[in-house]
Amino acid sequence: MSEPVPTPERWRAVDRYFAETLVGHDAALESAVADQRAAGLPSIEVAPVSGKLLHLLARVSGARRVLEIGTLGAYSTIWLARGIPDDGSVVTIEAEPLNAEIARANLDRSGVGDKVEILLGRAADVLPTLEAAILDGSAARFDLVFIDADKESNTIYLDWAARLGRSGTVVVVDNVGRGGAVADPAATRSDVIGTRRGLELLGTDPRFDATALQTLDAKGWDGVAIALVV
Template sequence: MTELTPAGARAVDHYLVGTLIAHDDALDAAVADQRAAGLPDIEVAPTGGKLLHLLARAIVARRVLEIGTLGGYSTIWLARGVPGDGRVVTIEAESANAAVARASLDRAGVGEKVEIREGRGEDVLPSLEGEAPFDLVFIDADKESNTLYLDWAARLGRPGTLVVLDNVVRGGRVADPLDETAQVAGVRAGLEMLRDDPRFDATALQTLDAKGWDGIALALVV
C-alpha cells in the first residue's frame, strides 16, 4: 500500500474530482465571486458538494435546510438535488455573504428554489417552527453553536430526516485532549450530543480532500 503523504492526498483528490465531478461554469463562478468579495475560503470541497447533491437525491428530499450559506456554493449543489418544486431554506448571518450567494444562485438557475433568510441561526431558526418538516439539514456554520443547530435540526425535522454536520475532525484537533479552543469544544459537544441524544442515530467519517483533513457526521432523526 502506498504511504499517505500530503502530496499523494492532493493527487488523489485531483484525480477523483477530475474523474467524477464534471466541469461546471456556474460553480466555478460562484467560487470566483466568493474570492473576489473577500469571503473566507471555507466552502465545501467539490467532492463534498457532490455528496450533498447525491444525498438529497437519494432520499428524495423536497425540503432542505442549510445553516451557513457563505457564498452559495454548497447551496447550489443542494438546490440541484431537490425536484423542481423542492425548496432549500438557507440561513446566513452576513448580509454581504447573502448578496454574493443570491447572485450565484440566480446565475446557476436555481434561485427560485432557494430562500435565503438573513440573521444569526439562533434568531432565524425559531421562525421556521410550524412549517413543513425538513427532509435534509446541512449544518456548516459556527462550530460553537453546533448543539443549538442540532437541537433545531431535530425539532424542525421528522423521523428519517438526514442531518449532515460538517467539519467535525478539524485537522485531527478534535482528538487532541490539549486543544480546548472554542471551535473544537463546539465540535466535541456536537458529537457527544449525537451520541447521547435519543433523537439521533449517528456516525462520522474522516475526509481528506481539497480542504485538507476534516470530516462529517451523518445522523438520522429517529
C-alpha cells in the same frame, strides 16, 4: 513494497482525481467560487467531492425541503438545490449581508434561485422563527439539514435540526475532524470544543443515529458527520 504515506500532496492528488473523474467541471459552480474569492470571502466552502455528496444525499433521501445553516457564497446551496425536485425548496441561513448578496447572485445565475430562500441573521435567532409555520401546518418539516456554520453552536443547530425535522430527516454536519484536534483531549479552541460537544450529542441523544468519517480532500484533513433523526 511499503504502503504510500498519505502526505498532503498525495491526498490532494487523489482528491483532484476523484473530482475530475466523478464531479467534472461546472461553469456555474466554478463562477460561484470565483466570485466568492473576488469579494474576499474565506475559502471555506465544501470541496467539490463533498458538494456532490450533499447533492446525492438529497436525491437518495428524496428530500423536498432542505435547511442549510451557513450559506457563504452558496456553493453548497447550489448543489443541494440541484438535488431536489423543481417544486422543492432550500431555506439557507446566513449571518453576513455581503455573503448573502453574493449567494443570491450565484444562485440566480446557476438557475436555482427560485428554489432558494436566504434568511439573513444569526442562525440561533432565525431557527426559532421557522418552527411556528411548521407547527401550524403552513410549512412542511425539513427532509435534510446541512450544518456548516460556527462550530461553537453545533449543539444548538442539532437540537433545531431534530425539532424542525421528522423521523428519517438526514442531518449532515461539516468540519467535524478539525485537523485531528477533535480527538485531542488537551485541545482548548472553542471551535474544537463546540465540534466535540456536537458529536457527543449525536452519540447520546436518542433523537439521532449517527456516524462520522474522516476526510482528506482539497480542504485538508477534516471530517463529516451524517445522522438520521429517529
